[in-house]
Amino acid sequence: xxxxxxxxxxxxxxxxxxxxxxxxxxxxxxxxxxxxxxxxxxxxxxxxxxxxxxxxxxxxxxxxxxxxxxxxxxxxxxxxxxxxxxxxxxxxxxxxxxxxxxxxxxxxxxx
Amino acid sequence: xxxxxxxxxxxxxxxxxxxxxxxxxxxxxxxxxxxxxxxxxxxxxxxxxxxxxxxxxxxxxxxxxxxxxxxxxxxxxxxxxxxxxxxxxxxxxxxxxxxxxxxxxxxxxxxxx
Numbered sequence: 742x743x744x745x746x747x748x749x750x751x752x753x754x755x756x757x758x759x760x761x762x763x764x765x766x767x768x769x770x771x772x773x774x775x776x777x778x779x780x781x782x783x784x785x786x787x788x789x790x791x792x793x794x795x796x797x798x799x800x801x802x803x804x805x806x807x808x809x810x811x812x813x814x815x816x817x818x819x820x821x822x823x824x825x826x827x828x829x830x831x832x833x834x835x836x837x838x839x840x841x842x843x844x845x846x847x848x849x850x851x852x
Numbered sequence: 853x854x855x856x857x858x859x860x861x862x863x864x865x866x867x868x869x870x871x872x873x874x875x876x877x878x879x880x881x882x883x884x885x886x887x888x889x890x891x892x893x894x895x896x897x898x899x900x901x902x903x904x905x906x907x908x909x910x911x912x913x914x915x916x917x918x919x920x921x922x923x924x925x926x927x928x929x930x931x932x933x934x935x936x937x938x939x940x941x942x943x944x945x946x947x948x949x950x951x952x953x954x955x956x957x958x959x960x961x962x963x964x965x
Contacts, residue, residue, distance in 0.1 A: 745894065775952055784856070784942050784956030785895070830894060837949040838883055839910065842894030 744768050745833050747843035754850055760818040762846050764831030767812065771841075773834035776805060776816050778827045779845070785830060789816070821850045854878050858943050858957035865933040865964045873928040873960050875943030881955075883946040884926040886910075886918065888939040889959075895942060901926055902949075933964045 746765045754760045764774075772793045777785035791798040791805045791814065798805050804817045818825055831843040859874045877884065882903045887895040887910075897910030901920040915937055917929040926945075930937060941960045946953040 747894075750892070773950075773952075782958065784944070784958050785954075786956070787952055787954060790952045832894075838946060839885075839897055839900060840887075840895070840954075841911075842887075842896070844892060844894050 743844075744835075745831055745841050745843040747831055747846050749846050750844070751847045751849070754821050754848070756823055756850055756852050757820045760816075760821045760825065760848055760850065762816040762818075762829050762831075762848065764814045764816075764843050765812060766814075766833055768833070768835070769809070769812065771833040771835060774805070774807060774814050775832045775834065775840070776803075777830040777832060777842075779830060780827050788829070818848075821848075823850050823852055826850050856943055856945055856955050856957035858941075858960050860960060861958070862961050863963070865930075865962065867933060867935065867964060869933050870929070870931050871933070871962075873930070873941055873943075873962070875926045875928065875957060876924050877926075877943075877945040877955070878924065879945060879947070879955065880923060881945035881947050881953075882923065883949065884920065885944045885946075885954075886916075886926070886928045887942045887944065888912065889942065890939050898928065898941075930962075935964050938962060938964045 775790040776788040779785040828845045832840040885900045886898040899918040901907045943957045
């Protein structure tokens with residue numbers, strides 16, 4: 742039972758263009774959503790989050806959108822840079838700090 | 853400031869062997885977590901702790917044990933290694949229950965043969 746799903750295993754975009762990473766969830770009780778970025782041989786690092794009471798949160802080049810009726814969130818990266826190439830995990834906060842992760846999307850930004 | 857330190861980085865175990873994955877943090881965080889990541893999958897919570905002396909099961913605790921005798925250390929014990937435990941293990945810590953405060957270690961890659 743996959744409560745958080747990232748249906749695209751990989752995404753390739755040109756440098757300077759927009760990257761859109763998608764995530765779907767099934768449990769309407771999740772109260773917080775987060776995106777993590779992971780480079781090979783490193784642990785995930787926190788990127789951006791959004792509370793379930795909001796529909797948008799922006800931090801520099803990164804914006805997360807939340808559509809609660811569709812149980813869908815997305816991460817937009819504008820403009821994309823080669824250093825953004827990594828695996829991106831969507832996660833939902835389930836009861837106070839315990840995270841449920843999606844499978845990850847590998848983003849490749851080509852120069 | 854080391855953050856979260858995991859040792860070893862790599863390990864190969866034979867079926868039935870046991871080992872302890874070490875995790876230490878120097879940020880005085882109360883909350884600590886162990887996750888595992890299987891190929892093509894997201895991270896899954898094994899065990900967590902909200903403070904010294906307090907531990908609880910996560911989503912996939914079977915085959916593992918933990919202890920939390922100090923704030924700094926949160927070791928994960930595998931008693932009878934099985935091929936299904938081949939995975940990358942991540943330890944994380946957080947100052948409070950808010951998940952955006954997580955700091956992850958760099959992981960331990962374990963192979964059981």
